Amino acid sequence: MDFKAEIAKKISGLVDIELDKVMELIEIPPQTNMGDYAFPCFQLARVMRKSPNMIASELSGKVMADSIVEKAEAVGGYLNFFVNRKEYIKHTVREVLEKGEKFGSSEDGKDKNVIVEFSSVNVAKPFHVGHLFNTVLGSALERIYKHSGYNTIKINHLGDWGTQFGKLISAYKRWINEEALEQEPISELFRIYVKFHEEAERDPALEDEARAYFKKLEEEDSEVTALWQRFKDLSLREFSRIYEALNVEFDSYAGESFYSDKMDEVVQMLREKKLLKDSNGAKIVDLEQFNIPPIMILKCDGATIYATRDLAAAIYRKRTYDFYKNIYVVGGTQSLHFNQIFSTLGLMGFEWSKDCVHIGHGLVKFADKKLSTRKGDVVFAMDVIHEAINKTMEIIENKNPNLDNKEEVARKVGMGALLYTFLRNNREKDVVFTWEDALNFDGDSGPYVQYTYVRGRSILKKAGNISDAADLSYLSTEDEFQLVKLLGAFKDSIREAVERYEPFVVIRHVTEIAKAYNKFYNTHPILNAEDNVKNARLQLTKAVGTVIKTGLGLVGIETPENM
RNA sequence: GCACCUAUAGCUCAGCAGGAUAGAGCGACGGUUUCCUAAACCGCAGGCCGGGGGUUCGAAUCCCUCUAGGUGCACCA
Missing domain, CATH: 3.30.1360.70 (Arginyl tRNA synthetase N-terminal domain)
Structure with missing residues (x-):
């Protein structure tokens, strides 16, 4: 009800x-x-x-x-x-217990396909904290949409095409260290990529060589294609470790290379609609009517550009998935680009261009200079993940040295702390990252919510067999009512998160529930209460645990049983 | 120069399809443990909601303007 x-x-x-x-x-x-x-x-x-x-x-x-x-x-x-409090409490707690992990789900998105493009890393380049934020955000959004009944399609639009691959192949031929490539593929590829740019400053002929290699790649030259494939395989192998740590999987890795043979059609369509214009030798679409700069479709040399690929991708997705929404989780710095893409699709007569939406987000900034200076100006995602887990391990050794399965707990709690710092605020805000804040487990934090869950679990374990026949009308205090009210409002928070494309709405609500439970826990006995009250409170504890676990799960945070 | 984003407590942020006394967390200060995990709880302090105009019975919220910071503006993605 x-x-x-x-x-x-x-x-x-x-x-x-x-x-x-x-x-x-x-x-x-x-x-x-x-x-x-x-x-x-x-x-x-x-x-x-x-x-x-x-x-x-x-x-x-x-x-x-x-x-x-x-x-x-x-x-x-x-x-x-x-x-009517008594009725409200009964209905709500019972509903949570009956629905379990399905609580808060809905059929709002029944039979609607929603594409969520996120992560979209560049092959052969480091997976840095910016990608981490993006991946965590996109994944959370996808989970929330799925919980609301949408059929979601997770796409990792790989940056696996373009002139940089010509450069990479040229650099490979000159400076590769095969052993390093097998050990640490991204580091090695990135090293030679950076070296290429340094050398090219002195010797511009390298640029020509790179262009020639990319041309060969486009012509499907077997040797060059094999190298490109190898770079891609090695990169994905390394990225998969991060995705594993984040519990993220994709339905499609169709990236830029996938559309390399689908762009002629787009150019042809633009030409037929007379949208293509000459400008300094390049082909553009004028977007002055939208008060934004023109979008480039073909370069002076007739080659395509990423905008062309994005147009092809959008059209392909509509044909393949007939999406209700096509969501691009990409940094806010690219808002103009997407504005241009969507406007162009509109000019082409695709009325579904209005269903394409760019979900921008802020940058990750470091107040701690230590991390940011370690290896140039790039902070590797894996370093941050390891650091979070290691530091959490230290805290466990310090606070709860007798804990079982410390490693697993450190992983869940460390990742929880990390994800929480990325997702706690409005996504448009820059994430100002400091280890001090990220690993402050007090108050508003991932571990705070996890800890609340753990306390509840601990009580339930001690209680042993719990009677399902508890009379919930024994939940009669103000604290209990306020807590149940928050449980009841869980689905509203999910709906709002969907409407606003904002996972933080859910994470904040779950934190409110945790706060309310902690308050209740501290002021009222559970196991030591009189039997009727005890049984009712155990049911409440169970319900709270369910909602916390579900809510954290929606943003990708796992819940340990002990900590 | 143009476009977009941001500005609320010392710090990090909620609140903004106008509405009740502007809320959290951190940090500071002071408390709580013969009791279910103190990674917790309670209390206290802290505000010309960036400035100025306007619309309205009513503005942190909408409009205009100014200021400060960030991001982007064609042959990279």
Whole structure:
């Protein structure tokens, strides 16, 4: 039973507003003593030509107490509803226990395909913290969409094509250390790539050589293609370790090379629609009507460019997946690029261009100079992951040296702390990364929430067999009610996260639940309570654990059983 | 120069399809352990919501303008 919906029905029966509209208008009062749901009467005031206070007051007299609502009060233009606590608690806790990990899920996205493009790393280049943030964010979004019933398609749009591969092959021929390539492929490839740029400054002929190699690659020269494939395989092998650590998998790795033979058609379409224009020898699409710079389709030498590939990719995806939404999780620095792509698709007559959405995010910045200076200006994702786990291990040795399976716990908690710091805020904000904050396990943090779960699990283990027949009406304190209310609002947080493409909404809500449980835990006995109360509280503990585990899972954070 | 993003407590941030007394966490200070994991809990302090205009019964929230910071603006991706 959805109490909010039931209350909306009551209101809708009393005033001349549609049910859906009432649902939208209903708010949660800022103070708990004001009630559980509030209906603002300000909009009604205009139509009814009465003061909001008067309307609220009149309505309050018409609301009858029943199993849903205990009473309704008029306060300053708001009609505040107090739910029937006993019923509310019973329904909500029971629903969590029945649905388990499915709690909070919905069928909002039934039969809708949603593409989430994220991670999209460049082959032969380091997987740095920026990619880590992107991957963590994209993966969280995908999980949240999936929980809301959408069919999601995870695409890793690999940067595996372009002139840099010509450079890489040229560099390989000159300076490769085969042994290093097998040991640490990315480091070695990156080393020769950087060396290429250094050498090319002195000897511009190298650039020509690189172009020639890329041309060979495009012509599918067997030797060059084999090298390219090897670079790709080695890179993916190394990246897979990071994806493993993050528990991330993809449905498709169709990257730029995949579209190398699908661009002629796009150029042809643009030409037919007379959208292609000459500009200094290059072919562009003018986007002045959108007040943005033109987009380049073909370079002076007739070669394609990444914009051309992105257009081809979007069209391919529509044909292949018939997406409801095509989500690009890519750094905010590329917002102009996507604006150009989507505008161009619109000009081409694809009405689905409105279903393409760029989900931008901020940069990762380091306040600690130590990490950022270690190897040039790139901070490797793997280094950060290892560091997080190692430092967590130190903390465990310090706080709980007798813990079993320390390694597993260190991994879950360290990763939890890391993911939490990336996902706790609005994604557009830059992540200012400091180890001090990332590994501060107090308060608002991944480990704080995990710890709450662990405490609950510990109690349940001690309790042994738990009777499912507990009478939940023994959950009668204010703390318990506030806690259950948060459980009930879990699905609202998921819905909001979906609408806003913001995982932080979920993570914050789960943190609120953890706070409420800790408060409850500290002020009320569970195992030592009188039997009826104990059984009810154990059920509540179970329900809280379920929601925390599900909520953390939605953003990719695992829950240890001990810590 | 143009476009986009950001500006709220000492720090990091919520709140912004206008609405009730602007909220958290960290840090600071002071408490809680014969009791289920103190990685916890409780209390206290801390604010011209970047400045200035406007719209409104009502603005942190919407509009204009200014300031400061960030990002981007064709032959890389």
